[in-house]
Amino acid sequence: MTDKFISIEGISKRFPAAGGGTTTVFEDLWLGMERGTFTCVIGHSGCGKTTVLNVLAGLDRPSDGAVIVDNQSIEGPSLDRAVIFQSHALLPWLTVMGNVAYAVASKWRRWSRAQVEEHAQRFIALVGLSGAERKRPAELSGGMKQRVGIARALSIEPKILLMDEPFSALDALTRGTLQDEVRRICQETGQTVFMITHDVDEAIYLADRIVLMTNGPQAVLAEIVDNPLPADRARDDVHKHPLYYAVRNHVVDFLVTRSKSYTDADKAALDRRNPPIVRPGAPEPAIVSGESASPSWPGLSRPSTSHAG
């Protein structure tokens, strides 16, 4: 019945609390994702983002509700959904080739060794690690390890890519390079991506839609930010786009104040099945009202950062 490729339908997660009773991490969460879109989830620690991702991966089960992918309910982990783990999770006793080939051989069990290695080789080359095939994870830098993790996830040609803060353990320079590559690869392959991040700029650069979650426990999906930046944005000038700071300010405001101050009344008023979709910078009364003669998008009111070049 759903027109969405991925449809999270009213999932909840509850744990038994220490002193009896239950702790609700999040409740009645609905979210749809279309094929080929890039969705980022932002929220403070403890709001249950990782649990949502684990439910999508099939590694965890929701206490209530269901997730439908491609018209099928998720019952467990699947090769259709690849996970890129925060800590890369490479098997340290295998080489780079061994790690990628392990995934390939798991998907295509009848392939010969040569076929498996040839296929794995393509994805090792895709993440720019040709020449390092025989190295073990311990001999690689953090960025290279995460590249292997990405190659492993992509090599099984999944329908969905799930990423749990994939770049958070990397230094800023490496993070930028890998973001570029993930973006390029996802655009080339038309992946549907669900990613968790803490980094607002990363979310704006990568995502089509940014999902904002309030603080846990009893976290809710407060709103979905529709990224107004053009699809062909590039790292070197994305931050100069007039709408960039409108989006950024909106997300940061949410994280700094609104994620905490979200009251029970707000939660009650929220239509959980259809959370509000916000498009910052668009001529929308909710955002510009109250500000007297401000421009249609607040981004212009900031000092320009582009004159130095």
Add this chain to the structure above:
Amino acid sequence: MTRSLTFRAAIVSILLFAAFVLVWHLATRGSGATVAMDPEYAKLMGATATTGKSAMPGPLDVGATVWGHLKDPFYDRGTNDKGLGIQLGWSILRVTIGYLLAVLVAIPIGFLIGMSPLMSKALDPFIQVLKPISPLAWMPLALYTIKDSGLSAVFVIFICSLWPMLVNTAFGVASVRKEWINVARTLEVGTLRRIFTVLLPAAAPTILTGMRISIGIAWLVIVAAEMLVGGTGIGYFVWNEWNNLSITNVITAILVIGVVGMILDQLLARATRAVTFPE
């Protein structure tokens, strides 16, 4: 210029050994008080009483005995006079059989305990009670049920090697990183393939550590077990030579037991290094 640490350590080792041998030699060279006695009686009493020679053999005596054994390790002149090589062979054979049986039992059960919290809890009381029992305490029961002294010794080796391997395997398997298991789960890897491709390599260093502890204990226990069951083996040799009052042979056997134990330990240490992965 300073030489490498290994070289300097070797020099110190050699000096310490030389000092030990020298002190040993001086301590056993001296002659004690002699008593005048009837020549017939003196024959019975031996050199210690007549010439005041120390009852403890010196390093030269032991060296000569060791050389004698090394020259002809495999002679067989009847039940109580076999070469040191033959005795050692019996001991190593018993240890190997008992130890390999223990590997076959401990590692699968260890995996079961490590993978199943239910079995872990269910088997825990049995392990806790059985583990601290001295392996030699099983000996009478083994002799009674098996009715073969050699096999009883093998059984004692089996039972003493079992626990360290079992406990280490269970611990190693249970503490395999969750994320590695999750990798296998997201790749829809079946249980059997997961055991061989993720759990076994991840737990191998811990399992091998258990196996190394086990071989050490097995080699300790075989000497005691063979003293009890008799017949053959290095433990029996030690006891037999004690009954012969041949302290030289006892010391020789002690040395040989130490060397063989070291070799067994080093073999397992090398195997552990081979399966250890850097993280």
